[in-house]
Amino acid sequence: MRAIEINTRDGMARSGRLVTGHGAVETPVFMPVGTQGIVKAMTHRELKEIGVQMILANAYHLYLRPGDEMIRRMGGIHAFSGWSEAMLTDSGGYQIFSLGVLREIKEDGVLFQSHIDGSRHFLTPEKMVKVQENIGADVAMCLDECAPYPSSYEYTENSVDLTTRWARRCKEAKSQGPQMLFGIIQGGFFEDLRLRSAEELLAMDFDGYAVGGLSVGEPKTLMWDMVDAIIDLLPHEKPRYMMGVGMPEDLIEGVKRGIDMFDCIIPTRLARNGSLFTWDGRMNLKNARFTEDQGPIDATCSCYTCRTYSRAYLRHLLVSHELTSFYLNTIHNVFFYTEFMKRMREAIGQGAFDVFCKAFKTRYEGGEHDDNVERSVCNGH
Amino acid sequence: MRAIEINTRDGMARSGRLVTGHGAVETPVFMPVGTQGIVKAMTHRELKEIGVQMILANAYHLYLRPGDEMIRRMGGIHAFSGWSEAMLTDSGGYQIFSLGVLREIKEDGVLFQSHIDGSRHFLTPEKMVKVQENIGADVAMCLDECAPYPSSYEYTENSVDLTTRWARRCKEAKSQGPQMLFGIIQGGFFEDLRLRSAEELLAMDFDGYAVGGLSVGEPKTLMWDMVDAIIDLLPHEKPRYMMGVGMPEDLIEGVKRGIDMFDCIIPTRLARNGSLFTWDGRMNLKNARFTEDQGPIDATCSCYTCRTYSRAYLRHLLVSHELTSFYLNTIHNVFFYTEFMKRMREAIGQGAFDVFCKAFKTRYEGGEHDDNVERSVCNGH
Numbered sequence: 001m002r003a004i005e006i007n008t009r010d011g012m013a014r015s016g017r018l019v020t021g022h023g024a025v026e027t028p029v030f031m032p033v034g035t036q037g038i039v040k041a042m043t044h045r046e047l048k049e050i051g052v053q054m055i056l057a058n059a060y061h062l063y064l065r066p067g068d069e070m071i072r073r074m075g076g077i078h079a080f081s082g083w084s085e086a087m088l089t090d091s092g093g094y095q096i097f098s099l100g101v102l103r104e105i106k107e108d109g110v111l112f113q114s115h116i117d118g119s120r121h122f123l124t125p126e127k128m129v130k131v132q133e134n135i136g137a138d139v140a141m142c143l144d145e146c147a148p149y150p151s152s153y154e155y156t157e158n159s160v161d162l163t164t165r166w167a168r169r170c171k172e173a174k175s176q177g178p179q180m181l182f183g184i185i186q187g188g189f190f191e192d193l194r195l196r197s198a199e200e201l202l203a204m205d206f207d208g209y210a211v212g213g214l215s216v217g218e219p220k221t222l223m224w225d226m227v228d229a230i231i232d233l234l235p236h237e238k239p240r241y242m243m244g245v246g247m248p249e250d251l252i253e254g255v256k257r258g259i260d261m262f263d264c265i266i267p268t269r270l271a272r273n274g275s276l277f278t279w280d281g282r283m284n285l286k287n288a289r290f291t292e293d294q295g296p297i298d299a300t301c302s303c304y305t306c307r308t309y310s311r312a313y314l315r316h317l318l319v320s321h322e323l324t325s326f327y328l329n330t331i332h333n334v335f336f337y338t339e340f341m342k343r344m345r346e347a348i349g350q351g352a353f354d355v356f357c358k359a360f361k362t363r364y365e366g367g368e369h370d371d372n373v374e375r376s377v378c379n380g381h
Numbered sequence: 382m383r384a385i386e387i388n389t390r391d392g393m394a395r396s397g398r399l400v401t402g403h404g405a406v407e408t409p410v411f412m413p414v415g416t417q418g419i420v421k422a423m424t425h426r427e428l429k430e431i432g433v434q435m436i437l438a439n440a441y442h443l444y445l446r447p448g449d450e451m452i453r454r455m456g457g458i459h460a461f462s463g464w465s466e467a468m469l470t471d472s473g474g475y476q477i478f479s480l481g482v483l484r485e486i487k488e489d490g491v492l493f494q495s496h497i498d499g500s501r502h503f504l505t506p507e508k509m510v511k512v513q514e515n516i517g518a519d520v521a522m523c524l525d526e527c528a529p530y531p532s533s534y535e536y537t538e539n540s541v542d543l544t545t546r547w548a549r550r551c552k553e554a555k556s557q558g559p560q561m562l563f564g565i566i567q568g569g570f571f572e573d574l575r576l577r578s579a580e581e582l583l584a585m586d587f588d589g590y591a592v593g594g595l596s597v598g599e600p601k602t603l604m605w606d607m608v609d610a611i612i613d614l615l616p617h618e619k620p621r622y623m624m625g626v627g628m629p630e631d632l633i634e635g636v637k638r639g640i641d642m643f644d645c646i647i648p649t650r651l652a653r654n655g656s657l658f659t660w661d662g663r664m665n666l667k668n669a670r671f672t673e674d675q676g677p678i679d680a681t682c683s684c685y686t687c688r689t690y691s692r693a694y695l696r697h698l699l700v701s702h703e704l705t706s707f708y709l710n711t712i713h714n715v716f717f718y719t720e721f722m723k724r725m726r727e728a729i730g731q732g733a734f735d736v737f738c739k740a741f742k743t744r745y746e747g748g749e750h751d752d753n754v755e756r757s758v759c760n761g762h
Contacts, residue, residue, distance in 0.1 A: 036697065041704040044689065066697045070673060074693060082689050292451060308425065308463050312455060316417065316447045323422040323707055 003180055003207050004239040004260060008349050012231070012258040015348040018239055020086040020138035021178040022078065023053075027239070028255045030341045031056040031088060031263040032334050037081030039334065040268050041326040044083050050303070050331065051338045053085055056263040059132050059140070060092020064114050064121075068134035076136030088139035088263075091128050093184075094146045094212075094244070105145060107162070125166040126173040133175055141210065142170040144184040149216040156188035164200045171204050180207035182241060188213060189222050191229040198230040208239035211259075215244050224253060231257050248277065248340055248364060252357050255344050267337045271329035274318045277336040279360075281367020285329070290315045303335035304328075384561055384588050385620040385641060389730050393612070393639040396729040399620055401467040401519035402559045403459065404434075408620070409636045411722045412437040412469060412644040413715050418462030420715065421649050422707040425464050431684070431712065432719045434466055437644040440513050440521070441473020445495050445502075449515035457517030469520035469644075472509050474565075475527045475593075475625070486526060488543070506550040514556055522591065523551040525565040530597040537569035545581045552585050561588035563622060569594060570603050572610040579611040589620035592640075596625050605634060612638050629658065629721055629745060633738050636725050648718045652710035655699045658717040660741075662748020666710070671696045684716035685709075 004027065006016035017024040032039045032047070034055040039047060047055070057077060062068060074080040077087060096103055096112050103112035109124035123131075125143045132140035143166050147159040163186045174181050183206035187194035201209065211230070214223045227242070234240050241261035242254045251262055267277065274285035278298035283290075285297075293311040305314070305328045317325035347356035385408065387397035398405040413420045413428070415436040420428060428436070438458060443449060455461040458468060477484055477493050484493035490505035504512075506524045513521035524547050528540040544567045555562050564587035568575035582590065592611070595604045608623070615621050622642035623635045632643055648658065655666035659679035664671075666678075674692040686695070686709045698706035728737035 036701050036703055037694075038698065038703065038705050041708070043685070043705060043708060045685065061701075065701060066672070066693075073673060074675065074691075080691070080694055080697075082691075082694060291447070292454060294455065304424070304426065310455075310461070310463075312447075313418075313461055313463060316461075317419065320417050320442075320446060322417055322419065323704065324419050324424060326704055327422070327424060327708060 004237065006236065008351075010348045010351050010353040011256065013255050013344075013348050013353045014236075014258050014260065015345045016260070018054075018086070018260065020054075020180075022084060022086045022138055025053045025086050026342075026345055027260040028251075028341055028344060029054055029261055030251065030337045031261065032268060032337070033058075033263055033265045034083075034087075035061050037062070037077050037083060037087070039330070041272065041330045042334065044081075046304075046331060047083075047334070048085070050335045051342070052334065054087065054138075054261075055083065055085070056088050056090060057135070057137060058092045058095065059089040059128065059135055060095045062089070062135055063092070063123075063131045064116055068131040072134040072136070076134075078136065086139075087137040088261075089132050089135050089137040089141065090243070090263075091132065091141045091143045093128075093141075093144050096123070097146050097148075105162070107165075109143070125169040129170050129173040129181070133177065133179060136179065138178070139180045139182060139208070141182050142167045142184050142206075144186055144212055146213045146216070147186065147188045149189070149218050151188050153190055153193075156186075156190055156193055160187050160193045160197045164197065167201055167206075168204060171206065182206055182208040182210050182239070184210045184212040184243070185230060186213045187226070189218055189226060191225065194226050194229045195233070198233045202233060202235070206238075208241060208261075209234055210241040210243050210261075212243045214242065215246055215250070215264075220250070224257075227254070227257055227259075231259075234258075248337075249361070251337075251340065252344070252360065255348075256353070256357065267333035268330055271333040272326045274315075274325075274329060275370050276329060277333055278367070279363055281364055282369045284370030285311065285315050285318050287370070297332055298336075301332065301335065301339075303332050305332040305335075385618065387617065389732075391729045391732050391734040392637065394636050394725075394729050394734045395617075395639050395641065396726045397641070399435075399467070399641065401435075401561075403465060403467045403519055406434045406467050407723075407726055408641040409632075409722060409725060410435055410642055411632065411718050412642065413649060413718070414439075414644055414646045415464075415468075416442050418443070418458050418464060418468070420711070422653065422711045423715065425462075427685075427712060428464075428715070429466070431716045432723070433715065435468065435519075435642075436464065436466070437469050437471060438516070438518060439473045439476065440470040440509065440516055441476045443470070443516055444473070444504075444512045445497055449512040453515040453517070457515075459517065467520075468518040469642075470513050470516055470518040470522065471624070471644075472513065472522045472524045474509075474522075474525050477504070478527050478529075486543070488546075490524070490547075506547040507554040510551050510554040510562070514558065514560060517560065519559070520561045520563060520589070522563050523548045523565050523587075525567055525593055527594045527597070528567065528569045530570070530599050532569050534571055534574075537567075537571055537574055541568050541574045541578045545578065548582055548587075549585060552587065563587055563589040563591050563620070565591045565593040565624070566611060567594045568607070570599055570607060572606065575607050575610045576614070579614045583614060583616070587619075589622060589642075590615050591622040591624050591642075593624045595623065596627055596631070596645075601631070605638075608635070608638055608640075612640075615639075629718075630742070632718075632721065633725070633741065636729075637734070637738065648714035649711055652714040653707045655696075655706075655710060656751050657710060658714055659748070660744055662745055663750045665751030666692065666696050666699050668751070678713055679717075682713065682716065682720075684713050686713040686716075 128143040183201035296306040564582035677687040
């Protein structure tokens with residue numbers, strides 16, 4: 001059985017189905033981030049109603065609390081959390097490396113202090129595979145080193161080589177079983193290192209390939225150069241996942257290049273800040289001109305929030321710091337992203353992806369955009 | 382048309398229907414607190430699914446933000462918030478008097494500083510009626526003074542007399558229209574002052590009568606003495622509302638005495654703290670012994686939370702400070718209160734209220750109770 005079945009191509013863009021132990025996921029797919037097995041401010045039934053097919057949880061967080069062994073005893077993350085659709089765990093390498101002074105990279109693994117209680121931990125590639133097998137998501141990720149931006153050629157080269165050695169150890173540590181293990185292509189912003197990373201990982205025959213270490217503060221042209229450098233190497237029969245990306249315009253660019261999977265905290269984090277996506281651009285709900293605006297966030301949107309609440313009331317809840325505000329805004333943004341991916345899949349199916357992209361860009365990028373968004377919110381896996 | 386239609390009596394307990402501009406509300410009823418027109422961490426469809434018939438919003442908060450005039454321009458609180466069922470606004474006198482040094486009581490009204498921006502405001506009884514008419518809930522409350530506990534006889538007497546004069550001014554200021562206006566019986570913990578307050582307000586012929594100033598730190602026996610002192614005076618054909626009460630055992634005692642309406646922040650605030658009501662007592666979800674407990678909060682409960690999530694996972698969300706935790710716990714506690722009132726109404730209908738009370742007390746009070754509850758959470762309206 002192939003992990004991904006590609007049904008349609010339109011240029012390099014492709015649509016198909018990622019086959020998992022929890023159902024087939026239509027691709028290209030965007031995975032909202034649910035660090036603890038649930039998307040912040042969402043319940044599982046809301047996610048299902050919205051049409052979310054797959055979420056991303058974080059093995060580093062779950063390892064620290066409640067513990068991967070405990071999740072295994074509870075029957076795995078699906079039984080524990082109640083989420084019955086597909087799930088991927090990121091290893092959490094990015095989160096560990098973001099700890100800064102609290103972590104130390106060694107050949108054998110990474111030593112770090114818990115952000116929760118300061119306890120010391122040492123995670124090796126083998127241990128990270130075991131942790132993710134205990135958690136039991138449908139897809140696990142190798143432990144990698146995500147080099148900061150900017151990094152020197154020498155630093156990045158050493159980092160890529162370490163990531164390759166770790167990937168080999170992950171692959172060897174993997175048990176038999178339905179869980180897929182993806183390799184993560186690193187290489188910073190050096191094309192030859194990206195190529196080296198891709199070639200070495202491809203030789204190991206992972207179930208899928210991720211592009212990591214992008215959207216970490218670099219100019220966007222540089223980000224796409226790195227994807228362009230390796231995309232033709234990737235086998236057609238395996239899923240391709242661009243980690244920690246991104247804004248709608250990034251998803252279009254990724255899909256155009258043949259990427260199948262994305263994740264990012266953008267739709268959920270921006271929702272909690274009152275920055276809402278519409279087909280006519282992105283609005284900052286805090287803006288005073290929405291104070292008495294009785295229209296919905298987006299008149300063309302059919303999410304619960306848009307069907308029920310006015311901009312005026314949603315703005316009131318936001319500025320009053322009501323918990324319900326996080327909830328209603330998150331519903332809208334996750335719905336937007338889900339609908340956006342669905343329309344891209346449909347456009348690919350109709351051989352009209354270019355037409356879709358042009359129409360979207362004219363309307364969305366021609367619309368207004370709040371200044372509420374730091375590029376940094378997109379960073380990382 | 383009478384505001385309340387009493388269908389059944391069982392001892393002093395009574396069940397019926399409160400007729401409002403937004404439907405008939407089956408009584409006795411518990412109103413969850415929705416300060417801004419929405420219950421914290423809830424959406425309106427969740428409240429409707431749970432079976433919530435009526436919520437309580439706060440005129441003081443809405444006056445300060447977004448402003449009652451603005452709500453009037455939006456078509457009133459129902460149109461503004463999207464809540465289509467019954468709603469009552471408390472005047473917010475309790476919140477104003479709780480401001481302490483930030484407020485000054487004068488004969489004409491109360492001078493206070495906004496807790497939001499420090500701006501100074503002067504609210505008179507007439508203004509408070511106008512504010513609530515602008516907000517446009519189904520029931521409005523008179524501006525009253527809620528004396529702190531303990532207060533001297535002299536202080537309380539002056540306070541009662543002021544509350545009576547303010548009530549008269551509220552009544553005179555009221556416009557024609559479907560909005561009901563309730564008087565609030567004060568009198569601290571002096572039976573003669575409670576009687577005086579009740580008699581003076583009854584002479585003014587309000588649409589309903591509330592008992593205020595209870596559950597402010599006094600012993601419970603004292604609280605019930607005050608209700609017992611005046612309950613026989615209250616006309617049978619008008620709704621009776623006990624403000625800021627309370628725990629399930631308090632609701633039983635209130636219903637037993639013929640009270641029709643209650644509100645309290647207890648179920649929602651305790652939910653956010655992880656203190657959850659069950660038919661076998663109240664549990665503190667933080668307790669370590671629930672860490673791997675795969676059962677629901679309450680095996681006999683049919684709320685979404687109990688149908689879907691285990692204690693172990695709910696505890697994990699709580700200790701991880703996930704927003705979804707507030708949401709799922711609130712669903713459960715509001716469901717419990719709603720179901721509890723429904724069962725009391727059914728018991729009254731069957732002439733079996735005493736049987737219900739005994740069975741409930743044996744099971745609930747015989748169960749365990751977390752120590753997570755400060756008596757103070759029950760304070761006030």
